[in-house]
Amino acid sequence: MRTQTFALFFFITSLTIFAQQPATNSDDILKGLSQKEAMEVSSIVKNVPFKNIGPSVMSGRVVDVDVNPDNTTEFYVGYASGGLWYTNNNGTTFEPVLDTAQTINVGDIAVDWKNGTIWVGTGENNSSRSSYAGVGILKSTDKGTTWENVGLQDSHHIGRIVINPNNPNEVVVGVTGHLYSPNDERGVYKTTDGGKTWKKTLFINNQTGIIDLAFAPNNFNVMYAAAWDKDRKAWNFTGNGTGSSIYKSTDAGTTWSKISLENSGFPTGDGVGRIGLAVFDENTVYAVHDNQFRRKKSDAKKSTDKLTKEDFKTMSAEDFLKIEDKKLNSFLKTNGFQEKYRADNVKQLVRGGTVQPIDLAKYLEDANSMLFDTPVIGAEVYRSDDGGKSWSKTHEDFLDDIFYSYGYYFAQIQVNLSDKDHIYISGVPILKSKDGGKTFKSISAENVHADHHALWINPKNPEHLVNGNDGGVNITYDDGENWIKANQPNVGQFYAINVDNETPYNVYGGLQDNGVWVGAHNNKEDVSWHQSGHYPWESIMGGDGMQVQIDNRDSNIVYTGFQFGNYFRLNRAVNKQTYIQPKHELGESPYRFNWQTPILLSPHNQDILYLGGNKLMRSMNKGDDWTPISNDLTAGGKKGNVAYGTLTTISESPSQFGLIYTGSDDGLVYVTKNSGGSWTKISDSFPKELWVSRVIASVHKKERVYVTLNGYRWDDFKPYVYVSDNYGASWQSIGQNLPVSPVNVIKEDPQNENVLYLGTDNGAYVSLDKGKTWQAFSKELPNVAVHDLVVQEKANDLLLGTHGRSIYKTNVEAIQLLDDKIINKSLHIFEVPVIKWSERWGVSWSKWLEAYTPSSTIKFYTTQAGEYTVQITSESGKTLQEFTTSADKGLNYIEYDLTITEKGKNILEKEYEDEEVSKRKNGKYYLPVGQYYAKISNKESSEKILFEVK
Numbered sequence: 001m002r003t004q005t006f007a008l009f010f011f012i013t014s015l016t017i018f019a020q021q022p023a024t025n026s027d028d029i030l031k032g033l034s035q036k037e038a039m040e041v042s043s044i045v046k047n048v049p050f051k052n053i054g055p056s057v058m059s060g061r062v063v064d065v066d067v068n069p070d071n072t073t074e075f076y077v078g079y080a081s082g083g084l085w086y087t088n089n090n091g092t093t094f095e096p097v098l099d100t101a102q103t104i105n106v107g108d109i110a111v112d113w114k115n116g117t118i119w120v121g122t123g124e125n126n127s128s129r130s131s132y133a134g135v136g137i138l139k140s141t142d143k144g145t146t147w148e149n150v151g152l153q154d155s156h157h158i159g160r161i162v163i164n165p166n167n168p169n170e171v172v173v174g175v176t177g178h179l180y181s182p183n184d185e186r187g188v189y190k191t192t193d194g195g196k197t198w199k200k201t202l203f204i205n206n207q208t209g210i211i212d213l214a215f216a217p218n219n220f221n222v223m224y225a226a227a228w229d230k231d232r233k234a235w236n237f238t239g240n241g242t243g244s245s246i247y248k249s250t251d252a253g254t255t256w257s258k259i260s261l262e263n264s265g266f267p268t269g270d271g272v273g274r275i276g277l278a279v280f281d282e283n284t285v286y287a288v289h290d291n292q293f294r295r296k297k298s299d300a301k302k303s304t305d306k307l308t309k310e311d312f313k314t315m316s317a318e319d320f321l322k323i324e325d326k327k328l329n330s331f332l333k334t335n336g337f338q339e340k341y342r343a344d345n346v347k348q349l350v351r352g353g354t355v356q357p358i359d360l361a362k363y364l365e366d367a368n369s370m371l372f373d374t375p376v377i378g379a380e381v382y383r384s385d386d387g388g389k390s391w392s393k394t395h396e397d398f399l400d401d402i403f404y405s406y407g408y409y410f411a412q413i414q415v416n417l418s419d420k421d422h423i424y425i426s427g428v429p430i431l432k433s434k435d436g437g438k439t440f441k442s443i444s445a446e447n448v449h450a451d452h453h454a455l456w457i458n459p460k461n462p463e464h465l466v467n468g469n470d471g472g473v474n475i476t477y478d479d480g481e482n483w484i485k486a487n488q489p490n491v492g493q494f495y496a497i498n499v500d501n502e503t504p505y506n507v508y509g510g511l512q513d514n515g516v517w518v519g520a521h522n523n524k525e526d527v528s529w530h531q532s533g534h535y536p537w538e539s540i541m542g543g544d545g546m547q548v549q550i551d552n553r554d555s556n557i558v559y560t561g562f563q564f565g566n567y568f569r570l571n572r573a574v575n576k577q578t579y580i581q582p583k584h585e586l587g588e589s590p591y592r593f594n595w596q597t598p599i600l601l602s603p604h605n606q607d608i609l610y611l612g613g614n615k616l617m618r619s620m621n622k623g624d625d626w627t628p629i630s631n632d633l634t635a636g637g638k639k640g641n642v643a644y645g646t647l648t649t650i651s652e653s654p655s656q657f658g659l660i661y662t663g664s665d666d667g668l669v670y671v672t673k674n675s676g677g678s679w680t681k682i683s684d685s686f687p688k689e690l691w692v693s694r695v696i697a698s699v700h701k702k703e704r705v706y707v708t709l710n711g712y713r714w715d716d717f718k719p720y721v722y723v724s725d726n727y728g729a730s731w732q733s734i735g736q737n738l739p740v741s742p743v744n745v746i747k748e749d750p751q752n753e754n755v756l757y758l759g760t761d762n763g764a765y766v767s768l769d770k771g772k773t774w775q776a777f778s779k780e781l782p783n784v785a786v787h788d789l790v791v792q793e794k795a796n797d798l799l800l801g802t803h804g805r806s807i808y809k810t811n812v813e814a815i816q817l818l819d820d821k822i823i824n825k826s827l828h829i830f831e832v833p834v835i836k837w838s839e840r841w842g843v844s845w846s847k848w849l850e851a852y853t854p855s856s857t858i859k860f861y862t863t864q865a866g867e868y869t870v871q872i873t874s875e876s877g878k879t880l881q882e883f884t885t886s887a888d889k890g891l892n893y894i895e896y897d898l899t900i901t902e903k904g905k906n907i908l909e910k911e912y913e914d915e916e917v918s919k920r921k922n923g924k925y926y927l928p929v930g931q932y933y934a935k936i937s938n939k940e941s942s943e944k945i946l947f948e949v950k
Contacts, residue, residue: 023181023715024740026154029135032717032740033102036763036783039739039776044861044890045766045815050781050800050808052490053507054525055537058514059472060491060804063124064454066111067466072458075466077473078106080124081132081785081804082491086144091473091486097144099782103762104804105132107158107176112168117141119171119195121158125211126453127179127232127239127408129595130493130512130803132761132785133157133715137173139195150195154185156715159211159228164220164252169194172201172253174210174225179232181715182206188213188225190253201249202256207231208243213253214277214285217417222282223249224388225256226275230408234665234691234713236640239408240292244272248388265391266382267291274411280420285384286437287391288425290407291377295398307331309364315357317350335364338583346586355587363586379403379427381413381437394437402427414455416462426452430467432480443480451513470513490525490806495596496547497801499792500555508558509788509801510545516560517545521797521809540570549601549609559601559609559623564643565593567611569623580623582611591615592637594646594665604657612647616662616676629676634664635689649695655702661728663692669707671728682728687711687720694745700753703727708743712761719743719760723771734771744786750793751816757798759786764800768818775890781808814859814891822861829936830859832947835898837929842920851922856947858894858934864941865889871935872900872927873944874911880904880932896934898949899924 040046060082067075073090076097083104085094098104098120107125111118122134136153140146152158157176164170170192177186186209188202202210208229216222225248229241245268246260260266271293278286307327312320325343332341349355379399382391402425403410416422421436429444430452444450449471458464463479472487493512499521500506508518516539523536543562551557559580561567568577584591591613602608611617614637615628637645646665653659658675667690669683683692690709698704705728709720721735721743734756735743741762749755756767758774764786765774781800788801796813814830822828833856840852858870865888872881880900885892900908905917905925917925927949935944 023178023183024711024717026135026185028740029717030102030153033135033762036739036741036776039774040778042889043775043778045775046778046890047888047892048777048810048812048815049779049893050777050810052525052780052805053519053521053523053799053807053809054490055492055517055519055535055806056490056525057487057535057537058492058511058517058539059449059487059489060493060514061124061126061451061470061512062454062468062473063106063126064109065456065466065468065473066109067456067458068111068113069459070113072464075456076109076111076118077468077489078109078120079104079489079491079804080126080128081105081130081493082489083782083784083804084109084118084120084144085489085491087486091475091484092488094486094489096489096782097140098138098147100145101138101147102135102149102783103132104782104784105134107134108161110161110163110171112163115141115168116143117168118144119161119163120147121155121161121173123155123157123176125157125159125176127157127176127230127237130495130785131157131179132803133179133717137161137195148195150191151198152185152189154183156183157209159209159226160213162213162215162223166220167192170220170252171195172213172223173198174213176209176211176228177206178715180234180713186210188247188253188256201254202227202247204229204243204245208241211274211411212277214279215252216279216282219282221250221252222279222387223253224277224279224285225249225253226277226287228274229272230274233640233642235638235642235644237408237642239290240271240273242268242270242272244275246275246277246287246388259388260391264389265384265393267293267380269293271376274408276411276413276425278413278415278423280415280417283385283387284415284420285388286394286413286415286423287382287384288411288413289380289382290403290411291380292407293377295375295377309335309361312357312360317357320350320357321347331360336583337363337586341586349586359587363584363590365590376405376407378405378407379410379425381423381425381433383437394433395439399425399440402429402431404428409451410453412453412455414457416457417459418462422462424455424457424465426455428452430455430469430480443476445474445480445483447485448474448483449513488527491804492806493803494787494801494807495545495803496788497790497799497807498548498550499790499799500550501552501794502555505792505795506555507799507807508548508550508560509807510541510548510560510562512803513544515539515543515545515562516541516548518558521792521795521799540572541568544595546596547599549599551601551606553606557622559599561597563595563597565591565597565611565613567597567599567623578623580609580619582613582617582619582626582628591617592634592643592646594643594648596648598647598650600650600652602652602657603654604652610650610652610660612650612662614645614647614664616647616650616660618676630662630670630672630679633662633670633679634668635666648692651695651697651705653697653702654699655697659697659702661695661697661705663695663707665691667692667709669695669728671705673727680728682724683707685731686722690714690716690720693743696746696748698753699748699750701725706746706748706756707731708746708758710742710744712742717742717761721746721758721771734767738765738774745788747789747791749812749816750791751796752819754819755812755815757789757791759789759800761785764789766815768815768823777810814861818861818891824863825861826863827936827938827941827943828861829934829943829945830861832856832858832934832945835927835947835949837927837949841898841926842922842924844921851920853922854898854926855895856898858896858936860887860892860894860936860943861890862887862892862941863889864938866938868936868938870894870896871933871937872896872904873933873935874907875931875933876911877933878904878907878911880907880927898926900927901925
C-alpha cells in the first residue's frame with residue numbers, strides 16, 4: 001500500500017520539458033532555511049548523533065581573522081565554509097560560535113572588541129569553485145551565543161566590513177554580490193543604527209561589487225573602496241573589467257568619488273582585476289592589483305633553443321621534419337606525450353598528413369593550461385602619498401610567481417601602522433617589503449600553506465602576525481621567520497570520500513588544496529599525536545585532492561589524484577605511484593577533464609577502471625592502458641578558460657556488468673547496457689544545463705537509477721532529485737519537500753532499499769520511503785555543505801564528507817531497521833550490542849587523572865514524545881539501576897554508563913552467590929559479566945530487551 005501511494009503521488013512522465021531555471025531569490029532562500037529549521041524540530045532522526053572524526057591538521061580555507069588588540073591571545077577566525085571559531089588561548093584550542101546561525105559560510109568578520117559585538121558577512125569573498133553563498137549580515141551581541149540577520153540577504157557574498165572605532169553602530173559593508181549571476185544588491189552599504197536600516201551609498205553596475213574597504217586609522221571619514229568587475233560561469237571566469245576601480249569617501253562612506261582615473265597612475269580599462277587596499281594614514285594608501293592586461297611582446301632572443309609548444313603553432317610540415325630527433329624527443333618526453341609518440345613515428349605521421357605540427361601544441365592545451373599560459377601582467381603594487389590623487393607603481397620588475405593566473409583568489413595587502421614602508425602582500429606565497437614595495441621577500445615556511453587570504457599585524461608589536469590561509473592559521477612573533485600552526489578545528493573541505501573493508505576500516509578523502517588523506521575511522525582526533533609523533537591521518541597525494549577508489553582485494557592499491565584528471569595508481573605497500581591519466585591520440589582534440597574528474601572501479605572486476613573526460617574511458621588493466629568506450633557524452637563544451645563539457649559522475653550497476661550511467665556538467669545523462677557499444681541520452685526531461693552532481697545505479701533493483709542535479713553554478717539553489725525504475729526512460733521527482741539548497745550527492749542504503757541518504761550545500765537528509773518524504777539530520781551537525789557520503793557496509797556506518805567541517809560519522813543500523821512494523825509500534829527497543837567487560841572500568845593509573853568510564857548506547861523508537869523510565873534489571877527482573885530520560889517522537893539514544901546502585905549490587909550478589917561486585921576506584925559499581933534486561937516504559941507503553949556483558 002505504501003509503494004502504491006508513493007507511485008501515485010509522485011509519478012510524473014518523461015514528456016515534461018523544463019526550461020533553464022532562474023536564479024533563486026533571497027526570499028525563497030530564507031524560506032528554505034526556515035523550512036529546514038522546522039524539519040529539524042520534527043525530524044524522527046534529529047537525535048541520531050554524528051561524531052566528527054577529523055582530520056584537522058591540514059585545516060581549511062581562512063577568509064579573515066580579527067584579534068583583540070588589548071589581549072592578542074583572544075581572536076576569531078572566519079573559515080570560508082567552516083564557520084566562525086573563537087580562541088582565548090592564542091589558538092591552542094578553538095570553539096565554533098556560528099553553528100546556531102542560518103549559515104556557516106563566511107566572507108568577512110568584524111569585531112567591536114569594546115562591546116563584544118560580532119559582525120559576520122556571510123558568503124565567501126573569494127570567487128572560487130566552492131565559494132558558497134551567504135544570507136546577508138549576521139550580528140551577535142553575546143559573543144556568538146545567538147545571531148540576528150540584520151539585512152542584505154540577497155548579497156550572497158560579502159567583501160569587507162568596517163566598524164567606526166568611535167561609534168560601533170556605524171558600519172560600512174562592501175558587498176561583492178552574486179557569484180554566477182548579476183544582481184543589484186552589491187556595492188557599498190552603510191548603517192548608522194547598528195544594522196536596523198541600511199543605505200546603499202555606492203553602486204557601479206549589477207556585475208561589479210566591492211571586494212575591499214579600508215579607512216585611515218585615525219580618521220574613519222577617510223575611506224577607500226575597491227570595486228571588482230567579474231563574471232563567473234561554469235565554463236569561464238573573467239576576473240576583470242571596466243568596472244574594477246578605486247573609490248574614495250571623505251564622509252565615512254556616505255558619498256564616493258572614483259579616484260583611479262586616466263592619468264592618475266593607476267591602471268584603468270578592461271584589464272583591471274581584483275584590488276586589495278591598505279591605508280597607513282590620510283595621505284598614504286597602498287593597492288595591490290591583479291593586472292589582467294597582456295604583457296608586451298619582448299624583442300629579446302630566446303635564452304634557450306629548447307622547443308616549446310608555441311613553436312609548433314606556426315611551423316610548417318617541412319620545417320618540422322628538419323628538427324633533430326634528439327631535440328624533438330626531448331620535447332616529447334618532458335611534456336608527457338605517450339611513449340608511442342617519439343620522433344621517428346611522429347615524423348612519419350606528419351609525412352603522411354595524418355598529423356600537422358600544430359597538433360603537438362593542441363595536444364598539450366586544455367582549459368587549465370590555457371588559463372596558466374595566459375601572458376598577463378599579474379600582481380602589482382601601487383602607492384599614493386596624496387590621498388589617492390596620484391599613484392605610482394612601487395617596483396620596476398614583474399612580481400611573478402605570486403598570483404600565477406589565479407589573481408582573483410588573492411589580492412590582499414597590509415601595512416604596518418608604525419612604518420609606512422613595511423607592507424605585506426598575499427598570494428602564493430606571502431611576501432613582505434621593508435622599502436615600500438620596491439623589493440620583496442617571502443615569509444612562507446614549511447609549516448605554512450602556500451595560499452594566503454588574511455593577515456593581522458599587531459599594532460603594538462609589528463613582528464607579531466596572525467595569518468590565515470588555505471591551510472588554517474599560522475602565528476609568528478618574529479615577522480615571519482618562524483611560524484606556529486594553530487589547526488585544532490576540524491574544518492577540512494572535502495570534495496570526495498571513500499572507505500575500505502579493513503578492520504578497523506579506513507576513511508579516504510580528497511580536499512580543496514590540501515591533497516588526499518587516509519586514516520582509521522576510530523582514530524582519536526586529539527593532541528596525543530604531539531607526544532607520539534604520529535598523526536593518525538596520512539597524506540597520500542598533494543594538490544586539490546579528488547576522488548578515491550580502493551581495490552577491494554588489496555586496500556594497498558588506491559586510485560586517486562588531483563584536479564583536472566591527474567590520477568595515479570598507488571601501491572601503498574611499496575610506496576609506489578603510477579600516473580594513469582588517459583591520453584588522446586595525436587591529431588585528436590584533447591580530452592576535457594573536469595576539476596573533479598570522476599573515476600570508478602568496476603564492482604564486477606577490480607582490474608577494470610573507468611574515468612570520465614568528455615568521453616568515458618575504460619582500462620582493463622588497472623589504468624595502464626585506456627580505451628574510450630563512448631563518443632562525447634556532453635553537449636560539446638563551450639569556449640572559455642575553465643574545462644567544461646565534461647563528465648562529473650559515473651555509476652555501473654552492481655547487478656550487470658556494462659550497465660553504466662554517466663552525468664555531465666552541462667546537464668546530460670547517458671546510459672549504456674552493453675559496455676559502451678551503444679549509448680542512450682536519458683536526460684531530456686530535466687532542467688537544462690544543470691550540473692549532474694550524481695548518478696547512482698541501484699544496488700537493489702537493476703532497472704532503478706537515481707540522479708541529482710545541482711544549479712549552484714547558475715545561482716539556482718533549488719533541490720533536484722529524480723528516480724527512474726526503467727533505466728531512465730521516465731523519471732519521478734523525489735525532491736519536492738526538501739528545503740531550498742543545491743544537492744551534491746544521493747546514496748541508497750545497502751541494506752534497506754527504502755532508505756536514501758542525501759547531501760546538500762546546507763546539510764544532510766534521509767528518506768525512509770524512497771524519497772516520498774525526507775528527514776533532516778542535525779545532532780552535532782551544523783549547516784555545512786555535504787559534498788559526499790558513503791556507507792561502510794560491515795559497520796553500518798554513514799560517513800559524511802563535508803566541505804568545511806571534515807568528516808562526520810554515525811551508525812545507521814537503527815535507521816536501516818525502521819520498517820513499517822517498527823514505525824507503527826508505540827515503542828521499540830533495538831538490540832544492544834554485546835558489551836565487553838574490562839578491568840579499566842572506573843579506574844585510572846593515577847589518582848590525579850579521571851577514571852575511565854564505559855558507556856553503551858540504548859536506542860529506541862517511539863511514536864510518543866515525553867518522559868520515559870529506563871530500568872536495568874537482572875534476568876529475574878529485579879532493578880539494578882533506574883533513571884528517567886526525555887524522548888522525542890522518532891529515534892532516541894540513551895547513553896548508559898553501565899553502573900548499578902548499591903542496592904543493585906546487593907541483589908546481584910544474592911542472585912549469584914559466588915559473585916562479588918567490587919566498588920571501583922571511582923566509587924561506582926558496574927555490571928559484572930552476565931545477562932540483563934534494559935526496560936523502557938511510560939504510562940502507556942513498556943518494552944524490554946536482553947543484553948549481555950561478556
